[in-house]
């Protein structure tokens with residue numbers, strides 16, 4: 001069986017705590033896919049981040065290792081400039097995405113589309129354009145959107161799907177949208193909307209099942 005050792009300096013998501021660790025990832029292992037979460041806002045108690053954490057937790061319960069790049073991390077990235085040298089945070093982010101077996105991206109709807117914070121992080125993936133497996137090539141990508149209403153939720157979800165297609169990823173069939181006027185995400189990982197947990201678990205399950213079928217990353 002082909003064994004490819006990949007190393008990534010990763011910000012591991014362990015419960016509510018982020019720790020920096022060295023990750024050795026053998027892609028031929030049958031389980032323990034690496035799922036990278038990208039999203040949230042800089043707002044304390046970000047509902048987008050809380051929804052993303054719920055989805056990552058569901059992925060962990062299905063056997064995944066997860067890394068979370070949350071709103072404050074994304075805000076620490078420079079505005080993407082292809083001509084600039086990459087800094088440590090940018091390298092950490094790029095290496096984690098390179099190592100990912102699947103991803104979950106979560107954005108609020110800002111003025112009818114995804115946030116600049118999330119888009120700037122995705123723009124940084126241009127650094128992988130010359131890789132053997134560029135951008136999000138061959139990876140399943142679950143999508144989560146929060147908004148103060150349904151119109152922007154649908155528009156932002158559609159826009160994120162277009163971006164994932166452009167990055168050669170596979171948006172999962174089910175995307176989770178939340179009207180945060182109705183669905184309140186709590187710090188303890190629960191939501192006032194009783195269907196939220198199962199929606200987010202379905203996003204995680206679709207990312208997990210697709211990444212399982214593509215372990216050799218053609």
Ligand SMILES: Cc1cc2nc3c(=O)[nH]c(=O)nc-3n(C[C@H](O)[C@H](O)[C@H](O)COP(=O)(O)O)c2cc1C
Nearest residue numbers: 041046047048108109110111112146147148152180
């Ligand atoms: C700058 C800005 C623009 C927004 N634009 C929209 C919008 O166009 N449509 C909408 O339904 N909600 C809009 N919202 C509301 C957010 O999408 C909503 O509050 C979201 O759940 C915030 O996520 P957070 O809790 O993770 O910060 C906007 C909020 C901000 C701060």
